[in-house]
Amino acid sequence: MSDETYDLIILGSGPAGLTAAIYAARANLRPLVIEGETIGTDQPGGQLMLTTEVENFPGFIDGIMGPELMGNMRAQAERFGATFLTRRAQAVDLKSTPKRVQTEDNEYLARAIIVATGAKALLLGLEEERRLMGYGVSTCATCDGFFFRGRDIVVVGGGDSAIEEATFLTKFGDSVTVVHRRKELRASKIMQDRAFANPKIKFVWDSVVTAITGENKVEGVVVRNVLTGETTTLPAAAVFVAIGHAPTTELFADQLELDANGYIVNREGTATNIEGVFACGDVVDHVYRQAITAAGTGCMAAIDAERWLESA
DSSP, X not given: OOSOEXXXXXXXXXXXXXXXXXXXXXXXXXXXXXXXXXXXXXXXXXXXXXXXXXXXXXXXXXXXXXXXHHHHHHHHHHHXXXXXXXXXXXXXXXXXXXXXXXXXXXXXXXXXXXXXXXEEEOOOOOHHHHHHBTTTEESOHHHHGGGGTTSXXXXXXXXXXXXXXXXXXXXXXXXXXXXXXXXXXXXXXXXXXXXXXXXTEEEEOSEEEXXXXXXXXXXXXXXXXXXXXXXXXXXXXXXXXXXOEEESOGGGTTTSOBOTTSOBOXXXXXXXXXXXXXXXXXXXXXXXXXXXXXXXXHHHHXXXXXXXXXXX
8 A cells, every 4th residue: 555645536537527627736735646547548648649640739820739738738637746557447446445456566645536547439340440549439529520521431329429520520521431330320319310411421231340441441331231141341530439438436336426328426516425525527528528628627627726736
């Protein structure tokens, strides 16, 4: 066990966690950021570590690479006194005093905790997704749609998120093809009506994507009809996977209040149902899921934690 009891431990190092670390460090809270480890597509820095150019984060006129933005935010937090631990939290006790976070090889104590563990976009499980993520494979139309002006785009999914993404992408793409494994959409009727009325949107029903073609960038997708077994290759410059997100809340399921979809429920501000525990970023947000909104709630969580610590 670590001999030190920290004022604040921050779990997660995406835009929310790093912004919280910057604000907390500047408030002299000496935060410890447990940033996770690289496992599969999960890695310190969050989902922006898997993107290329970010053009919608304020302050960067010509855009900035996702990993560079995260590196800059991390360095800024370190400059003000935040410390980082590259370990994965394996267990937590949020109701104890002090609160406890267990990693593989140690236990860390804190008076307050900020949970900023984010949410993972669900993927198809194809090897090409990892290799081409940021090079035509994306899980965020508002982040990356601009890069595919005048190109053919494929969207995978059939729920509200997929149809919303497809409709948004018609602002940029020459065509948008929605690939859905069933013969009808799960999206709300109003979303369906808009998509069916949009001349740029086409549908491939009863089909799944089995491969993504291209070495250094997306060139097409291979789809298989689940009823006939027939395979077809669709030319495309981009594939947007929109089959849902899963909040990273497994550690907290028996302690923090979660909604029906597993997202942490905030009470006042960023406070949770446990005193001294705050949550921010995509682990609470299933609506916007943007780097800038995550960063904003990270700021809020740090201020909420600072005020709670002062009054505790």
